[in-house]
Amino acid sequence: MRTGYVRFLRGLLILFGAGLAAFAVFLLPYFAELAAQHYTELSYLKIPILIFAYLSAVPFYIALHEGVQICGSILDSEPFSQRNRTAFRRAGICALTVSVWYLAGTLTMLGLGAQRPIIYAVGALVTCCALIFALLCAVLDQLLARAIELREENELTV
Numbered sequence: 001m002r003t004g005y006v007r008f009l010r011g012l013l014i015l016f017g018a019g020l021a022a023f024a025v026f027l028l029p030y031f032a033e034l035a036a037q038h039y040t041e042l043s044y045l046k047i048p049i050l051i052f053a054y055l056s057a058v059p060f061y062i063a064l065h066e067g068v069q070i071c072g073s074i075l076d077s078e079p080f081s082q083r084n085r086t087a088f089r090r091a092g093i094c095a096l097t098v099s100v101w102y103l104a105g106t107l108t109m110l111g112l113g114a115q116r117p118i119i120y121a122v123g124a125l126v127t128c129c130a131l132i133f134a135l136l137c138a139v140l141d142q143l144l145a146r147a148i149e150l151r152e153e154n155e156l157t158v
Contacts, residue, residue, distance in 0.1 A: 003075055006071050006074050006075055007071075007075065009071055010068055010071035010072065010075075013064055013067050013068050013071065014068060016064070017061060017064045020057075020060075024053065024054065024057060028050065028053060029050065032046050032049065032050050033046070039116070042114055042116070045109075045112070045114070052101075052105055055101070056098055056101050056102065056105075059093075059094035059095075059097040059098050059101075060094065060098060062090065062091075062094045063090070063091040063094040063095060063133075066087040066088070066090050066091040066094075067087075067091065069083070069087050070084050070087050070088070073087075080144065080147045080148050080151050081148070082148070084144055085141055085144050085145060085148070088137045088138075088140050088141040088144065089137070089141050091133075091137045092133075092134045092137030092138050092141065093134075095130045095131070095133040095134035095137060096130070096131075096134045098126065098130040099126075099127050099130035099131045099134065102123050102126040102127045102130065103123070103127045105123060106119070106120055106123030106124065106127070109123070
């Protein structure tokens with residue numbers, strides 16, 4: 001098995017998570033302040049949007065952790081395990097949570113009368129990407145279930 005590739009992927013997941021955390025802690029408040037100064041009619045939404053962004057990061061990091069766990073089980077030579085099925089299921093649920101969260105946030109901004117098209121574009125983009133990821137996790141979960149079933153049948157025949 002090519003463990004170097006899996007280690008590389010796991011490292012990328014960790015690096016991506018650390019980079020996004022640094023962005024959220026250091027740059028997101030700065031950008032929120034700039035946006036509040038530039039768009040004074042929406043400045044009252046600065047804190048709620050920051051809270052929204054930080055809360056939506058929780059399911060994202062749970063899904064990222066599940067990805068690291070899957071890489072770890074592949075490195076442990078257990079790619080077809082129930083643990084991976086559970087990890088895919090959890091990651092899919094987290095993706096659905098992010099999708100619903102951003103859809104609700106976009107509709108809330110629409111209800112508040114925010115007239116900036118970028119708000120709706122970002123909301124739609126994140127919602128669609130999260131739904132696609134949830135679908136991918138569901139397909140991989142079912143594929144893994146079938147592979148586990150075939151492996152168990154093979155072990156019984158031998």
